[in-house]
Amino acid sequence: MNHVELTVDAPAAGGESVARTEDGVIFVSGAIPGERVRVEITQTKKSFSRGRVVEVCEPSPHRVPDRRIAWGCPDVGGVEYAHVTVEHSRELKRLAAMDQFSRIGKFDRDLMDRLKREFRVTPPHHDGEEWRTRVQLAVTGGRIGMYRAGSHETVPVTHVPLAAPAINDLNLHQIDLTGAERVEIAVGDTGGAVTVVGREEVAHKLAEVVPPEWSLMSRAAGRRNRSAGRTTLIAGAGRVSHTVRGVTFDLDAEGFWQVHPDAADILSRGVVERVRGDVVDLFCGAGLLAIMVARETGARVWGVEGSSLAIASARANAQRAGVEATFDVSRVEKLGALTDADTVVVDPPRAGLDPAVIRLIASSTCKRVVYVSCDGATFCRDAQRLQNSGFECRDIQAFDLFPLTAHVEFIGSFDRV
Numbered sequence: 001m002n003h004v005e006l007t008v009d010a011p012a013a014g015g016e017s018v019a020r021t022e023d024g025v026i027f028v029s030g031a032i033p034g035e036r037v038r039v040e041i042t043q044t045k046k047s048f049s050r051g052r053v054v055e056v057c058e059p060s061p062h063r064v065p066d067r068r069i070a071w072g073c074p075d076v077g078g079v080e081y082a083h084v085t086v087e088h089s090r091e092l093k094r095l096a097a098m099d100q101f102s103r104i105g106k107f108d109r110d111l112m113d114r115l116k117r118e119f120r121v122t123p124p125h126h127d128g129e130e131w132r133t134r135v136q137l138a139v140t141g142g143r144i145g146m147y148r149a150g151s152h153e154t155v156p157v158t159h160v161p162l163a164a165p166a167i168n169d170l171n172l173h174q175i176d177l178t179g180a181e182r183v184e185i186a187v188g189d190t191g192g193a194v195t196v197v198g199r200e201e202v203a204h205k206l207a208e209v210v211p212p213e214w215s216l217m218s219r220a221a222g223r224r225n226r227s228a229g230r231t232t233l234i235a236g237a238g239r240v241s242h243t244v245r246g247v248t249f250d251l252d253a254e255g256f257w258q259v260h261p262d263a264a265d266i267l268s269r270g271v272v273e274r275v276r277g278d279v280v281d282l283f284c285g286a287g288l289l290a291i292m293v294a295r296e297t298g299a300r301v302w303g304v305e306g307s308s309l310a311i312a313s314a315r316a317n318a319q320r321a322g323v324e325a326t327f328d329v330s331r332v333e334k335l336g337a338l339t340d341a342d343t344v345v346v347d348p349p350r351a352g353l354d355p356a357v358i359r360l361i362a363s364s365t366c367k368r369v370v371y372v373s374c375d376g377a378t379f380c381r382d383a384q385r386l387q388n389s390g391f392e393c394r395d396i397q398a399f400d401l402f403p404l405t406a407h408v409e410f411i412g413s414f415d416r417v
């Protein structure tokens with residue numbers, strides 16, 4: 001393998017650092033901008049290369065011992081800032097986001113100047129390394145495992161990095177899971193749920209380790225459509241619940257909920273602060289944003305979501321919260337038109353908004369869009385499309401709801417001009 005010594009210049013989205021050398025651009029993993037490092041080149045493409053640090057020659061003052069070593073899983077991916085102080089990881093995420101705003105978002109100078117002064121990646125209320133309430137673990141050689149960094153190869157783990165303590169307390173690494181493809185875990189405010197994807201008899205082996213107030217479920221491998229009703233309940237009701245500012249959300253344990261324990265509170269506050277008048281909530285899941293908006297602003301709300309299980313939960317959650325809200329099942333991009341509203345809230349999956357959704361918003365009566373996003377690149381792409389469709393970006397805030405990983409959660413508001 002080819003090795004080079006270089007100084008890394010700037011953070012890139014995805015947790016790598018960029019080094020500009022005579023031989024072109026190299027994206028380096030495991031480095032911190034400003035450091036002099038020796039890098040093993042792992043991939044060479046036409047316009048750039050990729051590499052990983054094999055030796056740190058001049059370390060950054062922000063470097064800490066790689067946390068994955070203490071966790072016993074030095075190779076796993078998904079903890080891109082394992083070697084950086086958490087404070088500095090937020091500064092690197094801020095710089096990487098600013099780069100995306102100007103390169104992909106193409107925001108005008110005034111907004112970029114304002115973002116340069118104001119934009120921060122804000123910590124959650126309860127900071128720490130044990131925040132992940134939802135995990136999907138691969139099974140490799142009969143043992144729970146995770147992807148090796150930069151690869152699709154799985155490696156067994158005895159500790160699930162960044163997971164909530166209740167997940168590691170299950171000690172799943174001690175169980176032979178031969179016959180399962182993966183294990184999915186969701187932790188609620190009280191209790192949680194474990195789903196074994198694979199042969200049902202493997203799930204029964206977990207009956208002794210899963211606490212009595214938790215649910216245990218089995219789903220055949222290969223059946224990816226979760227709303228097809230193929231999950232077998234072995235114990236419990238298959239539900240988890242989360243309480244946000246006094247409102248309890250009860251949902252199907254396999255359905256979507258925010259991963260960081262503070263995320264539902266932080267994001268719903270951010271949305272409540274930004275909406276004006278009546279609201280359409282697209283990609284509404286179990287109703288978090290729509291219900292908190294209806295309850296705290298008195299707005300009329302209409303939520304749309306592709307999963308019928310999530311919509312059933314949203315309707316029941318709204319009724320329990322005592323708010324009036326309409327919820328419909330539909331793929332958002334298939335809607336013919338949006339109901340009249342002043343604000344459209346969107347919280348799409350990582351892939352962002354289909355161009356048909358941007359057209360739908362542009363042809364609606366809404367004056368404001370509040371965009372919640374867990375992916376900076378698609379957020380910036382869609383911000384540019386919204387700008388081209390008559391909207392102007394007013395503000396962007398980011399929250400470190402995936403600490404020590406390369407991910408950031410954004411909320412932006414856009415007004416029709």
Ligand SMILES: C[S@@+](CC[C@H](N)C(=O)[O-])C[C@H]1O[C@@H](n2cnc3c(N)ncnc32)[C@H](O)[C@@H]1O
Nearest residue numbers: 256283284285288305306307331332347348349
């Ligand atoms: C990021 S989650 C947001 C959920 C909700 N806002 C919350 O905070 O709990 C995205 C949601 O979009 C739904 N979804 C994904 N693609 C969709 C589509 N094309 N049309 C409608 N809903 C979709 C998923 O089922 C998921 O519930």
